[in-house]
Amino acid sequence: MKEETISLIASILEIPKEKITEKTNLINDLELESLDLVDLVAAFEEKYNIEILDKDIKSLQTVGDIINYIEKKNV
Amino acid sequence: MYKLYIEKDTSSEYLLKKVLKKEGIKDIEIIYNDYGKPYLKNKELYFNISHSNNLTVLVISNEEVGVDVEKITMKESIIPRICTSSEQKLIKTPEDFTKMWVKKESYVKYLGIGIAYGLKNADTTKIKGFILKKYEDYYIAIYGDDLKTLKED
Secondary structure (H helix, E strand, C coil), X not given: CHHHHHHHHHHHXXXXXXXXXXXCECCCCCCCCHHHHHHHHHHHHHXXXXXXXXXXXXCCCEHHHHHHHHHHCCC | CEEEEEEECCXXXXXXXXXXXXXXXXXXXXXXXXXXXXXXCCCCCEEEEEEECCEEEEEEECCCEEEEEEECCXXXXXXXXXXXXXXXXXXXXXXXXXXXXXXXXXHHHHHCCHHHHCCCXXXXXXXXXXEEEEECCEEEEEEECCCCCEEEC
């Protein structure tokens, strides 16, 4: 799950996956803007067939937060 | 009354401090609502900031305000996720998509809730009164309580 998530983020954002860890902050480290964040969320929804609520997006601050969120959805 | 400031290669903090100083506000204490929207502590002036790539836009106002800027783009894969069926019918080009996105963002930022409000709930075919501007290859949308006067610096 962890490696898969990191690979997907790297692929969408077109950055080397070696630059991403669980602690990587999406806004501060990867400089994502709102549209990038929604794009990322949509990709995870499609890949794992889950729904990520808009009200939860702000809580996804780090790559680790995304991994935990997806795991909680029992993927 | 609104004033819109557009600058390249500057930080949000620097632009805000510069503008507030120009407006005669010296003691800048920022507080945040539960969703992270920043305000001046005594709310003598409202402001909102957005950035896209190296462009920063700031709006100040006497009333609640939200602003968003985005470089013209198209992300077809997210359209069904964020747009109502009425909005989807109107999106044919990257310009259409970008205008719709900045309107949605400016509205949810005006509300002070942000994306948590629900992007589909911010139906731009039903909400009226946006100010929409094109700046180079960017679109800027402003939404606020009083859109009668707009000044630009």
